[in-house]
Amino acid sequence: xxxxMVRIEAGGYTPLFRDEGGPPFIAVDAFLLDQYPVTNGxxxxxxxxxxxxxxxxxxxxxxxxxxLAQWREVAPQGLEGIENQPVTNVSWFxxxxxxxxxxxxxxxxxxxxxxxxxxxxAPTVGDDPDFxxxxxxxxxxxxxxxxxxxxxxxxxxWGVHGLHGxxxxxxxxxxxxxxxxxxxxxxxxxxxxxxxxxxAAAVDPSxxxxxxxxxxxxxxxxxSSISSMGFRCASDVPGAKGVNP
Amino acid sequence: xxxxxxxxxxxxxxxxxxxxxxxxxxxxxSAFADAELPVIEAVLxxxxxxxxxxxxxxxxxxxxxxxxxxxVGRLADGVEYVFWTFGGTVPGSFIRVREGDLVEFHLNNRPxxxxxxxxxxxAVTGPGGGATSSFTAPGHTTQFSFTALxxxxxxxxxxxxxxxxxxxxxxxxxxxxEPEEGYPPVDREYYVMQxxxxxxxxxxxxxxxxxxxxEALSENPDYVVFNGSVGALQGDNSIHAEVGETVRLYVxxxxxxxxxxxxxIGEIFDTVYVEGGDLVNHNVQSTLVPAGGxxxxxxxxEVPGKLxxxxxxxxxxxxxxxxxxxxxxxxxxxxxxSGQQYEGIYLPEGQAEQLVGDAHDAxxxxxxxxxxxxxxxxxxxxxxxCLACHQSQGQGLPxxxxxxxxADYLLNDPKHAIAVLLEGLSGExxxxxxxxxxxxxxxRLTDEQVANVLTYVLNSWGNDGGVxxxxxxxxxxxxx
Amino acid sequence: xxRESVAALVLLLMVCLPLTAGxxxxxxxxxxxxxxxxxxxxGQQLELAELAGRPRLVSFVYTYCEHTCPTIVARLKxxxxxxxxxxxxxxxxxxxxxxxxxxxxxxxxxxxxxxGLDERGWLMLHGDPDEVLGFAAMLGVxxxxxGERDIAHSNMMTLLDGAGVVRYQSKGLGDDPADLxxxxxxxxxxxx
Numbered sequence: 077x078x079x080x081m082v083r084i085e086a087g088g089y090t091p092l093f094r095d096e097g098g099p100p101f102i103a104v105d106a107f108l109l110d111q112y113p114v115t116n117g118x119x120x121x122x123x124x125x126x127x128x129x130x131x132x133x134x135x136x137x138x139x140x141x142x143x144l145a146q147w148r149e150v151a152p153q154g155l156e157g158i159e160n161q162p163v164t165n166v167s168w169f170x171x172x173x174x175x176x177x178x179x180x181x182x183x184x185x186x187x188x189x190x191x192x193x194x195x196x197x198a199p200t201v202g203d204d205p206d207f208x209x210x211x212x213x214x215x216x217x218x219x220x221x222x223x224x225x226x227x228x229x230x231x232x233x234w235g236v237h238g239l240h241g242x243x244x245x246x247x248x249x250x251x252x253x254x255x256x257x258x259x260x261x262x263x264x265x266x267x268x269x270x271x272x273x274x275x276a277a278a279v280d281p282s283x284x285x286x287x288x289x290x291x292x293x294x295x296x297x298x299x300s301s302i303s304s305m306g307f308r309c310a311s312d313v314p315g316a317k318g319v320n321p
Numbered sequence: 322x323x324x325x326x327x328x329x330x331x332x333x334x335x336x337x338x339x340x341x342x343x344x345x346x347x348x349x350x351s352a353f354a355d356a357e358l359p360v361i362e363a364v365l366x367x368x369x370x371x372x373x374x375x376x377x378x379x380x381x382x383x384x385x386x387x388x389x390x391x392x393v394g395r396l397a398d399g400v401e402y403v404f405w406t407f408g409g410t411v412p413g414s415f416i417r418v419r420e421g422d423l424v425e426f427h428l429n430n431r432p433x434x435x436x437x438x439x440x441x442x443x444a445v446t447g448p449g450g451g452a453t454s455s456f457t458a459p460g461h462t463t464q465f466s467f468t469a470l471x472x473x474x475x476x477x478x479x480x481x482x483x484x485x486x487x488x489x490x491x492x493x494x495x496x497x498x499e500p501e502e503g504y505p506p507v508d509r510e511y512y513v514m515q516x517x518x519x520x521x522x523x524x525x526x527x528x529x530x531x532x533x534x535x536e537a538l539s540e541n542p543d544y545v546v547f548n549g550s551v552g553a554l555q556g557d558n559s560i561h562a563e564v565g566e567t568v569r570l571y572v573x574x575x576x577x578x579x580x581x582x583x584x585x586i587g588e589i590f591d592t593v594y595v596e597g598g599d600l601v602n603h604n605v606q607s608t609l610v611p612a613g614g615x616x617x618x619x620x621x622x623e624v625p626g627k628l629x630x631x632x633x634x635x636x637x638x639x640x641x642x643x644x645x646x647x648x649x650x651x652x653x654x655x656x657x658x659s660g661q662q663y664e665g666i667y668l669p670e671g672q673a674e675q676l677v678g679d680a681h682d683a684x685x686x687x688x689x690x691x692x693x694x695x696x697x698x699x700x701x702x703x704x705x706x707c708l709a710c711h712q713s714q715g716q717g718l719p720x721x722x723x724x725x726x727x728a729d730y731l732l733n734d735p736k737h738a739i740a741v742l743l744e745g746l747s748g749e750x751x752x753x754x755x756x757x758x759x760x761x762x763x764x765r766l767t768d769e770q771v772a773n774v775l776t777y778v779l780n781s782w783g784n785d786g787g788v789x790x791x792x793x794x795x796x797x798x799x800x801x
Numbered sequence: 802x803x804r805e806s807v808a809a810l811v812l813l814l815m816v817c818l819p820l821t822a823g824x825x826x827x828x829x830x831x832x833x834x835x836x837x838x839x840x841x842x843x844g845q846q847l848e849l850a851e852l853a854g855r856p857r858l859v860s861f862v863y864t865y866c867e868h869t870c871p872t873i874v875a876r877l878k879x880x881x882x883x884x885x886x887x888x889x890x891x892x893x894x895x896x897x898x899x900x901x902x903x904x905x906x907x908x909x910x911x912x913x914x915x916x917g918l919d920e921r922g923w924l925m926l927h928g929d930p931d932e933v934l935g936f937a938a939m940l941g942v943x944x945x946x947x948g949e950r951d952i953a954h955s956n957m958m959t960l961l962d963g964a965g966v967v968r969y970q971s972k973g974l975g976d977d978p979a980d981l982x983x984x985x986x987x988x989x990x991x992x993x
């Protein structure tokens with residue numbers, strides 16, 4: 077196992093939207109996930125090696141102008157003070173390139189949501205209202221300007237730190253969220269915008285935290301760099317069934 | 322009535338016009354209009370202020386630029402809440418345009434926002450009211466344009482999932498589309514918007530209070546307020562008018578759940594543009610403002626003093642915050658309103674029977690001298706105290722109040738009924754195999770009345786008889 | 802060489818570059834910056850950057866699709882049917898398959914024949930799932946498998962100029978076809 081990764085055992089979760097006729101439960105194979113979100117320091121080493129991803133070199137098709145904006149603020153001092161904080165303002169393209177460089181990949185939605193169900197004590201919290209309330213409360217708190225160092229973040233059952241309460245996290249297949257921006261109609265595909273039949277029904281309409289993640293994923297594009305969005309990498313477990321997105 | 326029919330004619334004319342040319346010409350029109358129209362930066366105001374009336378006699382391209390923010394603010398004294406806003410305030414900035422204007426809308430989501438946001442303006446004719454075109458990630462901006470086809474006062478709000486929560490956190494405001502001919506001029510205009518807040522903790526409980534999902538689902542808010550917080554329209558924040566002036570309130574209701582019975586204590590609305598549209602009503606005391614709806618109310622203030630804005634669903638006003646004040650200054654007009662002219666003692670003829678605190682001292686009721694009399698007197702006690710719930714034939718109300726007729730719970734131990742009458746009863750009981758879980762309050766009766774009413778019940782509707790004596794009741798009281 | 806003639810040469814180069822064979826320097830905002838390897842419907846390998854040189858109308862579909870894909874293909878036909886001048890020859894409609902597993906290059910070839918799509922005007926691409934995801938993300942296309950057989954996806958049509966720069970995007974079938982036509986004729990006038 078790569079250093080800094082933890083093994084997530086096979087399991088599954090109930091997705092927010094259940095496709096008509098689709099399974100109510102999505103199985104997830106065992107995989108490896110970074111224990112911590114990728115930090116500014118780690119990302120700086122990547123950029124030093126792969127210069128095309130440096131803020132001054134990146135092509136506009138791969139990131140918008142917010143790309144690594146936090147580095148500009150601390151530029152004269154290097155990355156002092158933010159080195160161990162989660163890297164934010166990274167685009168999906170850049171995050172993907174980073175994971176590739178590390179011989180890993182971005183986790184997919186199913187994997188991320190499955191791990192996100194874990195509390196401190198259990199891999200799946202079920203209907204624990206306290207846990208849901210805690211997660212929801214973070215979502216409804218304004219973004220903080222000073223992020224914590226990744227080591228200081230909340231740790232869940234799997235030993236994964238900072239999955240909730242620090243930054244939003246990119247996933248590989250973010251563009252599976254088929255929305256028009258018109259959230260009230262999103263349970264049915266907008267036929268003029270999307271090709272496809274049938275509706276997807278929200279399994280638990282009161283799972284506001286999941287709705288927020290879904291809405292967030294559908295709000296950004298592959299170039300978007302957002303100050304509250306970071307990422308971590310995953311990789312397959314050798315021998316486990318493939319979990320390609 | 323005259324003015325109404327004029328509006329209808331004009332409206333009908335416009336409809337005809339629209340249906341004839343809209344599909345063919347609209348694209349060309351907007352392209353043309355875009356090039357030709359003068360460009361104006363919209364004036365945006367925070368409640369209770371309203372941008373000045375529009376004095377243009379021609380359409381313009383109006384550029385509106387609105388930020389979405391997430392910030393901690395005051396909900397009540399000592400109570401803070403994380404508000405999500407349009408323009409940094411709750412309610413959001415008031416937008417004022419003219420019928421036929423081309424509105425170029427820029428939605429800017431601040432970089433420190435955690436949520437994506439969008440905007441659904443009820444004044445927009447188009448998918449999602451603009452929501453589809455304005456879905457904006459944090460640190461980004463989007464732009465769309467629409468032509469303000471229909472005049473009126475419209476709510477706008479965020480429509481990003483979970484929609485209810487975005488609205489509950491404060492993302493709503495008003496956009497006024499003035500009719501081409503404008504509204505009749507008034508001396509003062511104000512912006513008032515009602516909404517509810519659902520917090521963990523009770524009304525007034527201090528500290529930073531997070532959103533409470535369960536309360537929102539059950540539509541049971543801790544706060545119902547005007548202009549985003551308790552007291553936003555009171556004390557130093559009261560709005561003002563002079564005697565003799567006309568006042569117009571642009572009233573909106575952001576919800577997310579409740580309908581407002583909007584009322585100004587001590588005023589009658591001379592004119593109401595019902596639901597913010599073309600229908601005009603006069604001499605209205607309270608007007609309904611739907612969640613996601615509006616009303617325009619005009620009135621002339623005739624006398625000085627404080628006028629109180631309330632939601633006349635009145636517990637919201639006095640227990641949840643839905644109160645505002647208009648301070649009217651100027652000279653008194655005693656013809657319109659005299660003020661108090663006399664205060665004294667009122668002694669009506671034939672003193673009314675007095676209710677007293679202790680049932681033991683209640684005025685004497687007739688004393689029964691036989692079982693028949695007990696039943697007769699008891700029937701009167703029953704009618705006054707029991708019938709509303711247990712019904713005229715003792716049949717009760719299924720699901721709510723248990724029957725007394727043929728009721729095993731009662732008949733198996735009639736003396737237990739004395740305790741029930743005197744002590745009340747709460748919690749689950751089973752009557753004839755059916756479970757009831759309600760509350761019966763203690764009934765304030767004399768021993769005589771208790772004996773009478775129970776004897777009546779035991780001998781009515783097929784119940785198999787028996788007598789409760791005054792001594793039985795007294796014995797129970799002794800035993801307590 | 803005079804300053805004027807240098808300027809003229811530069812201008813000539815700028816105009817001609819996208820049309821010349823070989824690998825011209827791609828502009829920074831070209832979607833072909835993405836790179837990646839693909840297979841054409843005829844089985845030939847192709848680097849993404851080799852798509853430069855001709856303007857393209859790009860859509861993502863899958864051949865077993867029974868919903869709006871046929872409408873998209875019909876729309877694309879309509880958009881290009883009446884074209885005149887060099888743009889009619891240059892513009893190539895490019896369909897990227899969202900279903901690499903079932904849409905083998907052979908299957909794409911068959912589909913082209915069934916639909917009567919000529920090789921000069923149409924190109925279908927097969928790529929591995931990761932490449933498809935990257936290209937779709939680049940163009941803002943969203944898609945998701947639904948059930949066993951279907952893939953729900955955006956009905957987008959993207960007009961790229963010869964250098965791979967996005968010139969117009971029709972987000973859905975509700976958009977006015979006239980806007981696409983106008984964008985194409987604008988591109989045509991620049992190529993003259």
